[in-house]
Structure formats: C-alpha cells, structure tokens
Amino acid sequence: MAKKTLNVGMIGYGFMGRAHSNAYRKVSQFFDLDHAPVLKAVAARNSDKLEPFARNWGWESTETDWRRLVDRDDIDVIDICSPNNTHHEIALAAASRGKMVLCEKPLAIDVDEAVEMVEAVEAAGVANMVWFNYRRVPAISLARQMIDEGRLGRIFHYRSTYLQDWTISEDVPLGGPTLWRLEKEVAGAGVSGDLASHSIDTAIWLNGPIESVSGMTEIFVKERPVQGSPSERKAVEIDDVCTFMARFSNGSNGTFEATRYARGRKNKNSFEVNGEKGSLYFDLENMHQLQYFNHDDPSHIQGWRTIMVTAFEHPYMKNWWVPGCVIGYEHTFINALADFLKGLESGEGTHPSFREALATQKTQEAVLDSARNSEWMTVD
Numbered sequence: 001m002a003k004k005t006l007n008v009g010m011i012g013y014g015f016m017g018r019a020h021s022n023a024y025r026k027v028s029q030f031f032d033l034d035h036a037p038v039l040k041a042v043a044a045r046n047s048d049k050l051e052p053f054a055r056n057w058g059w060e061s062t063e064t065d066w067r068r069l070v071d072r073d074d075i076d077v078i079d080i081c082s083p084n085n086t087h088h089e090i091a092l093a094a095a096s097r098g099k100m101v102l103c104e105k106p107l108a109i110d111v112d113e114a115v116e117m118v119e120a121v122e123a124a125g126v127a128n129m130v131w132f133n134y135r136r137v138p139a140i141s142l143a144r145q146m147i148d149e150g151r152l153g154r155i156f157h158y159r160s161t162y163l164q165d166w167t168i169s170e171d172v173p174l175g176g177p178t179l180w181r182l183e184k185e186v187a188g189a190g191v192s193g194d195l196a197s198h199s200i201d202t203a204i205w206l207n208g209p210i211e212s213v214s215g216m217t218e219i220f221v222k223e224r225p226v227q228g229s230p231s232e233r234k235a236v237e238i239d240d241v242c243t244f245m246a247r248f249s250n251g252s253n254g255t256f257e258a259t260r261y262a263r264g265r266k267n268k269n270s271f272e273v274n275g276e277k278g279s280l281y282f283d284l285e286n287m288h289q290l291q292y293f294n295h296d297d298p299s300h301i302q303g304w305r306t307i308m309v310t311a312f313e314h315p316y317m318k319n320w321w322v323p324g325c326v327i328g329y330e331h332t333f334i335n336a337l338a339d340f341l342k343g344l345e346s347g348e349g350t351h352p353s354f355r356e357a358l359a360t361q362k363t364q365e366a367v368l369d370s371a372r373n374s375e376w377m378t379v380d
C-alpha cells in the first residue's frame with residue numbers, strides 16, 4: 001500500500017534540528033507505518049548556515065522567515081526546534097492554520113504561555129507532541145512496563161538526578177547558539193526547564209502525578225561575558241542548580257537534583273524507584289541497561305540484576321538490530337517520531353501531548369516558586 005505522505009516544516013537547525021532531521025529520514029526505514037514524513041522545508045534566519053544544513057539533511061526547500069513556512073499550504077506538520085522563547089508564537093500561528101504541532105522541550109517559557117499553547121492546539125483539533133525523548137529509551141519504556149505489570153508493588157521512593165558539568169567555567173559566555181540556555185529572556189528558566197523538565201516528564205510517566213514540591217536553587221556564577229561581545233558582562237538570572245523534594249499522588253516521596261555543576265558528569269540522567277516488591281535503577285550513561293532487584297527471588301540468590309535491554313521482546317528493539325546490538329541517543333528521537341505517527345494512525349493520540357507537558361511545566365514552575373518563597377508549593 002502506498003504510504004501517506006506527511007510534509008514536515010521544521011524551524012531551527014541546532015542540536016535538536018539535527019536530531020529531528022535524522023528521525024524524519026530514518027523512521028520509515030525502521031518502522032512499518034502508514035505515514036511517511038517528507039522533509040519539505042526548514043526555516044531559520046541565517047541563510048548562510050541554513051542552506052548547507054538543508055543540503056546535508058535533504059530538506060527540499062528553505063525559508064528565512066518561519067511565518068512563511070507556517071503559511072505554506074504544502075506543510076502538514078510544524079516542528080519547533082528553535083529556542084524556548086519562540087515556541088509560543090510559532091505554536092499558536094501553526095495551530096491557527098490547522099497544522100499539527102511538534103515542539104521541543106520545555107513546552108514554553110512559563111505556565112501562562114504553555115496554557116495558551118494547549119488551548120490553541122486543542123481548539124484547532126490538531127495533533128501535538130512535545131519531544132521528551134527519554135521516554136523512548138527502551139530501558140525507560142521497559143521500566144514503565146514493569147511498573148505497570150505490578151513488579152514493584154506499592155511505590156515508596158522515586159529518586160532522580162540529572163547531572164552535567166559544562167557551565168562550571170566562569171568564561172562560558174551567555175547567549176547565541178546552545179548558550180541561549182543561560183539567558184533568561186530566551187530560555188525562561190535554567191536547569192529546571194532544561195534538565196529537570198526531562199526528569200519530571202519521566203517521573204510523571206513512570207510514577208504518576210506530582211502533587212507538591214519543595215525546592216532550592218542556586219546561581220553559582222552570577223555574571224558572564226556576552227557571546228560575541230566578550231567585554232560586555234551580563235547578570236545570570238537562570239537557576240544553575242535545582243534540587244527539590246516531591247510528593248506524588250500515589251503517596252510516594254521523590255527527590256530530584258538537576259545541575260550543570262557536577263564535575264565529571266556529562267549527561268547522567270538517572271532514576272531509582274523503590275517499591276514494596278522490588279526496585280529499578282536506570283542511568284542514561286549506560287542506557288541499554290536496566291537494574292532490577294526482585295524481593296520475590298529466593299533469598300540465597302537475591303541481588304540486583306542487570307537487564308540488557310536489547311532483546312526483540314524489549315520496547316522498540318524488534319525495529320532495530322539483533323539482540324546485544326545496542327542503540328543510541330539519536331534512536332530515542334526516531335522512536336518518539338514512530339510513536340507520534342502510530343498515535344495518529346491508531347487514533348490513540350500522541351504523547352506526551354501539550355496538555356501532558358503542561359503538567360511538567362507547572363511542576364517546574366512550582367519548584368522555582370517554592371525556592372523563591374522557601375515554602376512547599378502545591379502543583380496546580
């Protein structure tokens with residue numbers, strides 16, 4: 001049967017532009033789907049960088065103004081990979097023209113913007129998804145499956161860390177490609193939005209809603225040179241580290257730590273879940289492994305076991321290689337796109353939707369409010 005084409009218009013060509021372009025190119029080869037994405041057009045302001053990017057990834061055309069992209073009749077899906085402060089305006093424009101909207105995380109600069117984005121896509125009735133790609137790590141999906149199967153029983157603890165170390169030097173400037181993450185007007189928030197948002201999305205997906213939080217943040221480097229103008233210095237207003245406690249609706253307690261100041265940690269996105277019947281531990285730096293402790297094992301052979309999540313039975317893995325052959329970071333985006341397309345085709349919906357990502361945004365914001373006010377905050 002001929003595949004239905006889905007014409008994609010993507011905005012942005014940075015780190016995520018590359019990850020998404022790769023997903024659009026590969027998904028039809030590895031997943032048996034009715035829809036085939038077409039790399040129709042990519043938009044960004046700087047045509048000197050945009051043209052080689054488009055050629056390299058096989059985008060059919062380019063636009064230097066995202067508004068023209070959104071206006072084009074030959075585009076079905078708008079994919080937002082540009083910095084956080086652009087998400088809201090683009091998403092509203094795309095939804096008003098009836099386009100499906102995919103958006104990088106975090107959904108928005110703040111909850112107010114995120115609410116309007118949810119309302120816009122729901123009023124327009126267009127499919128939507130936020131690229132919280134770590135849900136699509138096979139070992140994390142397996143953790144979800146094992147929790148759903150009741151293997152952990154009642155859950156007591158959820159413990160999460162997301163650790164990096166790339167902003168420790170005071171010389172790292174603020175602003176420009178990648179480093180817009182350090183600029184409040186562009187990023188909205190610091191690690192709470194950039195890293196803890198991933199941890200919160202994973203936690204809610206695995207362990208259900210978070211009801212209240214108590215947070216603490218710090219800015220270790222208070223002033224930085226401005227990218228492109230090193231003699232100029234600007235105050236840092238985003239959180240460098242964000243640590244919080246959380247109460248989940250299921251009664252379990254959580255702790256979360258997100259920082260870019262953990263020397264030696266490059267992308268240590270980890271969690272441990274402790275339940276009455278067992279525990280699970282995952283660390284992205286060993287992303288094909290899931291650690292499992294089963295209290296039902298005979299006591300003389302009890303201990304943590306390492307599940308190599310590469311078997312055909314494991315989530316996503318039958319679409320990749322033979323058992324034992326690991327997959328990597330980029331595959332999580334391909335898996336996410338496959339899920340989006342399957343969700344469209346089955347009518348089961350696309351996840352995490354903007355509404356689901358709003359819950360994450362509300363939790364992030366409650367953490368920052370809590371840190372500011374030194375009190376527990378209920379997550380609305």
Ligand code: SOE
Nearest residue numbers: 015105164181194195198267
């Ligand atoms: C930050 O360093 C970053 O690039 C995040 O923005 C991504 O979302 C994360 O997955 C990797 O780290």
